[in-house]
Amino acid sequence: MARYALVVGITDYTNQLPNLTKPATDAEAVEQVLKAHGDFEDIAVLKGKVSTTKLAEALKTLLQQQAVKNEALIYFTGHGITVSDSLGTQQAYLATSDLTIVTQGNQIIEQTGGISLLSLNNLIRDSDLSNLVVLLDCCHSGEFLERNLIEKTFTAFISQRDYYFIAACRGFQQAYAKKSVQHSIFTTALLAGLSPENTNDHGKVTGDRLFDILATELKSSGQEPIRMGWGRSITLITHKNQRQVQTFEVKDECPYQGLKAFEAEQKQFFFGRKQVVRKILEKLAQKPFVPIIGPSGSGKSSVVQAGLIPELDDSVWQILPPIKPGFQPLQELRGVLKAFFQGAKKERLLSELITNEPNPLPVILEHLTGAEKFLLVVDQFEELFTVSVAEDKQRFIELLTQVVEMTDSRLKVVITMRADFLEPCLDYPSLNKLIENQLVLMPRITGVDLKQTITEPAKLQGHSVEEKLVLKILEDVGKEPGYLPLMEFALTRLWEKRDQQKHQLTLEQYENFQGLTGALNFHAENVYLYEDYQQDSPTQERNEQEKDWIGQIFPAISANGRGRKGHATAPTKS
Incomplete structure (x- = not known):
């Protein structure tokens, strides 16, 4: 026909x-x-x-x-x-x-x-x-x-x-x-x-x-x-060539990141977020400030480090060291710009610009040399509302959002923030307006994208993932909030227990440690019991004081970042 x-x-x-x-x-x-x-x-x-x-x-x-x-x-x-x-x-x-x-x-x-x-x-x-x-x-x-x-x-x-x-x-x-x-x-x-x-x-x-x-x-x-x-x-x-079988050299390096975020070095193993990366690039082309917002564990940091940054032409862009607001966000910002203000006199100038100058960005941009465009990533922006000192908050937000007031600013800002901290942003009109207009949401990875995050990294290392295992993981992730870190951690455990002869991750091993939560529970139990746990060879048993401390920490971790608003919670992969 x-x-x-x-x-x-x-x-x-x-x-x-x-x-x-x-x-x-x-x-x-x-x-x-x-x-x-x-x-x-x-x-x-x-x-x-x-x-x-x-x-x-x-x-x-x-x-x-x-x-x-x-x-x-x-x-x-x-x-x-x-x-x-x-x-x-x-x-x-x-x-x-x-x-x-x-x-x-x-x-x-x-x-x-x-x-x-x-x-x-x-x-x-x-x-x-x-x-x-x-x-x-x-x-x-x-x-x-x-x-x-x-x-x-x-x-x-x-x-x-x-x-x-x-x-x-x-x-x-x-x-x-x-x-x-x-x-x-x-x-x-x-x-x-x-x-x-x-x-x-x-x-x-x-x-x-x-x-x-x-x-x-x-x-x-x-x-x-x-x-x-x-x-x-x-x-x-x-796409007739889409399904041609590719062969890859068998490698032992684990392609999954567990509870850690992906970074640019692991970009080849980062799958499932091409649509989000495309949206971030489009938003950056409109205004030099892009907030990436999603639930805890949705992969916000990963999409910036392993998705967005590798897409930027390094002959045009210079990526500044990413920062987190922490306790003193102005000090963090000063630290990342210090490399462009060499010498005691210029360091004092930078300090004055960040602390007191009402319109510091033009002078800061004059000192940003060596590239056409600069990207500043502020990760875990919610720390501004949990641990940062109160007097720094307003000034830090003013400094970051000023980039949109300049015509064709060479400094671009990308922030990542947990969705449950949108409400505090309402108190800062300049930030709230940018979130309304420039927001990039991190949706759940589903369907083909989710399957690729499971199978493609293993394929690049010359391994396969049993189809029954893929289907079981796809079924399980729908039952778990913040499932991406759990899934990545389970995949790292599966990699350790993979079939070395078939070069395959199997459903049998997944069921042996009881799926997504079972892998993390197994790891937590061994961290609780042993000071230097190395796979299946425990060395030194923890004392009762250490067990007590860990017993207080782990409930916060298992809450997967769902702490009370305004209170710091245990870090999760974001």
């Missing part, structure tokens, strides 16, 4: 609608992916200035000629409009370059040109397709799905054919594009959803898999994608 596609990106509008900058490059990027991995017989591309006649002819060629008994895909990006009649009934249109409109107040009441969705529905209904995928990246595209589409507008979906329809936003929303990003918000997410990282076990990206990525990527973006499917699952593209 042959496949055909029509890709449309309209940038030029000759009348009342403004020109657009992204659609042509968006269309080119989508065409490249479809051409490389879609197995299409033909991909027609219309971009730039596209008349109503030209688009209508291309749609008729695709649906009435090429795709008869075959598969078809339509991607459209450009303006979308709705036209209201005197009774408030609306009809949606794909805007072409020669579209003209008549407005009354804020409403469009008349148009000439463009492609109405009602007409497109009739064309689809009368065609003889095997299946059809429609991807619309335009304002009000959800209008096509939300106004009784199945019953009124897209009656073509009631058939024996298979359809998958995705709109970039709801009917009352607009589809956005940011100047600092190469593609529109929707198409950026679309390309991520069509990437090799989003394939199933057969290297395929289906409509449902694509929409899962779109929904995740566009969350909190101001536009909400919606979908409608009918019939069987449709494969959009296939």
Whole structure:
């Protein structure tokens, strides 16, 4: 069965609608992916200035000629409009370059040109397709799905054919594009959803898999994608080389980090957070301050050290030594900048800038030499509200948030903070505003991403993970809050007990130490009993005083960071 596609990106509008900058490059990027991995017989591309006649002819060629008994895909990006009649009934249109409109107040009441969705529905209904995928990246595209589409507008979906329809936003929303990003918000997410990282076990990206990525990527973006499917699952593209078996040298070094955060040195073993890293980079391109916030144990520190930093071009960026606020956050900040203020006189200047100067950033930036851009990471920002001295808090926040007040600041700031400390931030307006606008949330790792965090590090070391073990871990993590540190620790124990002949991590060993919590409990028990515990060879038994101390510490650790607000808790992997 042959496949055909029509890709449309309209940038030029000759009348009342403004020109657009992204659609042509968006269309080119989508065409490249479809051409490389879609197995299409033909991909027609219309971009730039596209008349109503030209688009209508291309749609008729695709649906009435090429795709008869075959598969078809339509991607459209450009303006979308709705036209209201005197009774408030609306009809949606794909805007072409020669579209003209008549407005009354804020409403469009008349148009000439463009492609109405009602007409497109009739064309689809009368065609003889095997299946059809429609991807619309335009304002009000959800209008096509939300106004009784199945019953009124897209009656073509009631058939024996298979359809998958995705709109970039709801009917009352607009589809956005940011100047600092190469593609529109929707198409950026679309390309991520069509990437090799989003394939199933057969290297395929289906409509449902694509929409899962779109929904995740566009969350909190101001536009909400919606979908409608009918019939069987449709494969959009296939990464044919995705599942080729790779062979790796067998190595003994453990690729898992246990209760420690990943650092840049372990970047090759860090999986499952590409979408989050992409969001951080996008936020950094908008403003030089990005707060990364998530539950304790969600991997915030790891995503910065092993995800974000390796993505930054070291010929452009200098990464400053990361700091934690600690007891004296201003002293921590002074310590990291001291390398740029050499000599007693300049050290005094730095101290004055940090302590008293109302606008110190321009002078500090003058002294930051040796690179185009600088990144300061403030890890475990919640320490500011738990252990830092009160008089330092306001000043520390002022100094960090001042970076957004400068045009094109060369100093960028990324902070990581536990989600349960959002409330104290409300007392600091400058910080609270940045959190509202620049927040990157750390969602739970699920599905394919979670599976990769288990299997891919072992694969790089020439080992496999028994499929039954993967399924059992995936089942168990849903029962444990803050499961990532527990899972990583269990995997380090499994690595120690791996099958050395088969080079494999097995379900049998996992069950021997009773899963996620069992591995940590076993370790805790031996730390409690023995002073120098080395795998299975205990040496010196602890005295009663040491046992008492440890007995008080471990309950805090087992609480996994869920202490009372305003009180320090035992450190966890973040």
